[in-house]
Amino acid sequence: MMVGPKSAVFTTVRAREGHLFHIDLHLSRLLRHAKILGIEIPEFDIPPGLEGLIRIQVDESGAEFNSKPFYQEIHMEAEGVTVPAPRWTRKVTGTKHGDWGAYRKITTDAFDKGADVALLVHDYCIVDGDRVMPLVLDQDGVVWISGPEFGGVESVTFDVCKPEIEAAGFVISEGRLNERLVARAKEFVLLGTGMGAARLTILDGVDIGDGSDKLQQVCIRALGEDWR
DSSP states (O other), rough: OOGGGGGGEEEEEETTTTEEEEHHHHHHHHHHHHHTOOOOOOOOOOSSOOOOOEEEEEEEEEEEEEEEEEOOOOOOOEEEEEEOOOOOOOOTTSOSOOTTTHHHHHHHHHHTTTTTTEEEETTTTEESSSSEEEEEEEOTEHHHOGGGGTTTTOEEEEHHHHHHHTTOEEEEEEOOEEHHHHOOOOOEEEEETTTEEEEEEEEEEEEOOOOOOHHHHHHHHHHHOOOO
């Protein structure tokens, strides 16, 4: 059996009483990433009655479903730490691939330090989060994100929130989330299936943002009752 990043793709979906939130977006991303990695995805059925955070991992032999209970406060004020970002080839980077052990270890290590989240750094820039997508709001109302070319992983939660963010008057731009941008951030939001729309308030022991939460509240409204 093939191992390594091109062995499988996965996605993590939020589920309550058998309803998988935004499953269409998750499956679309799964198929896109499988195509990038050269993985043939067989047809599969989603079992009924799923609850919690559901990891759907698919390889050429079929689909595997694993669930865990919701384990973090939703829409929290989060404390984070920075860690070096795992690196793969250009094609693999930005996909939810089959060699995710490095990310899981980073999460465990962050929890062991008392942090809520880890932010991944490469070339002096934040490129991703261990389970979240970082959004940095600057003083000019621009929401900066790290795209796949920088190492960011495409986020379903961001796709859900994006129309509301733009409707609220924010400009979204891809770029390098460098130390200067983060230090001067008005607000730093973390989007993910498990954490919803969290707001980063401390990073490596340093206060982040000016205390405002407008962007976070826009994202919370966009997510609605699915994240409760």
